[in-house]
Amino acid sequence: MANTFSWKIRRLTYNSGPDDEGNTDIVVRIDWSLNALSEDEQYKATVKGRSDIEVDPEVDWIPYDEITEAQVVAWVEADQGEDGVAATKKGLDGNIRKQEHPKSIVVANFPWDEDDGA
Secondary structure: OOOEEEEEEEEEEEEOOOOOOOOOOEEEEEEEEEEEEOOOOOOEEEEEEEEEOOOOOOOOOOOHHHOOHHHHHHHHHHHHHHHHHHHHHHHHHHHHHHHHOOOOOOOOOOOOOOOOOO
């Protein structure tokens, strides 16, 4: 089964500036979560993280009020690197697999009990 992954941007931190180029409201930190949902939508797992963003003078600056969620996700993925994103997704896959096929199940109600196990 293939899990579905989705990014959630939880918080942005920006410097009001201006920087050396006169830019203001420059995003410097992104708090994010990467969520996984099983194909049958019964199990989910989440990893939270933070990416510190370095301003690249070779890349055109985007005013804060013009950035998109897709752009911010691209910054996170660039910060984490291809291998980092793949490792995080692999960990989430493993978490869901454990939920789907638990090795141990703890119970407090037994077949011979007539009450709720309290």
